[in-house]
Amino acid sequence: MKICFYIHSLTGGGAERVTSTLARHLADQGHEVGVITMTSEERDFYPLDPRVRRVTLDLAGVNRGLGKLTANYRRWRALRRALKAEQPDVVVAMMNTSIVLAILAAIGLPVRVYGSERNYPGRKATGRPWALLRRFVYRFAAGHVAQTREAAAWLERHTGARNVHVIPNPVVWPIPSFPPEVTPESVVSPERKVILAVGSKPEQKGFDLLVRAFAGLAVDWPEWDLVIVGVDPTSEAVCGGGASVQRLAEAVGVAQRLYLPGRVGNVADWYQRADIFVLSSRYEGFPNVLLEAMASGCPCIAFDCDTGPRDVIEHGRNGVLVPAESVDALQNAMVRLMADEGLRQGLGEHAVAVRQQFAEPKVMALWLEVF
Structure with missing residues (x-):
């Protein structure tokens, strides 16, 4: 199976760490794995396994007002082009705005999109446009992954999300080390x-x-x-x-x-x-x-x-x-x-x-x- 993860960046944080871990494990299982980010590799904090293909769209700029709308249209278009080029069987989008963009970018393409919420969605702040989009588009994903039963219930109740799985984060032991090291x-x-x-x-x-x-x-x-x-x-x-x-x-x-x-x-x-x-x-x-x-x-x-x-x-x-x-x-x-x-x-x-x-x-x- 060809599986692509879509996440805004690998610059640091729990979602980014889990993406790196998941990509490595799926590669271990013989799957063809890629990671698509909006940021360039130079900004990465977590390393990817060398077997994991990396696609960078380099569209991470911060914009406001009309410029922000234009920037998100460009991100949607770039992601759709990347999905057409990569032709994955499955896309796993990490976190709410990425989930919305991935579902919209995959419209009409032969790919199953799964959303993975990495915070409790009832508390994670999103702007009103993203909140409205989430309520409308989450139901069109092939499924979702929440980390707790509370989060799964919230998604089902507030977004109409279907096929919601509850999967906690793993403990990677021993904990890996990489630069920079500060003793x-x-x-x-x-x-x-x-x-x-x-x-x-x-x-x-x-x-x-x-x-x-x-x-x-x-x-x-x-x-x-x-x-x-x-x-x-x-x-x-x-x-x-x-x-x-x-x-x-x-x-x-x-x-x-x-x-x-x-x-x-x-x-x-x-x-x-x-x-x-x-x-x-x-x-x-x-x-x-x-x-x-x-x-x-x-x-x-x-x-x-x-x-x-x-x-x-x-x-x-x-x-x-x-x-x-x-x-x-x-x-x-x-x-x-x-x-x-x-x-x-x-x-x-x-x-x-x-x-x-x-x-x-x-x-x-x-x-x-x-x-």
């Missing part, structure tokens, strides 16, 4: 205790909530630091409240205890360095970083947000769930784990079971059933 000891002193978070989208990942929770306990716990991997320290990308992570840390007085090493390819080393891992997201799909942290034996705290954490964490056994977006509850949970090394050890020992529960071969077999 933990080059950033934070070995004798310091580390609270770790990982992500590149400060608003969605709730890093403002995490920084505020850390600020509330920092004075009483002077031996602990906060490390957020994935956020460029020079970035002005805002988190909640309109400030960047760095500026918020300065405002609440913890800038000297916050480390932002940026994007790293050796994230496994950072999980090993962490004493506590925190997922402070406002919403998720099925969080890769939480799976990886648990697989690495980290004691984990997560907001019970929509969706994913409650599907992975059994509260009090292999991790800790706290009410979504509650800074006080997050702070209290952090203090509880910081104060109890035995509790941290016990949670971490139980957490590693996700390696088997969400093992790559088991999850990938579910994908093969979709097609």
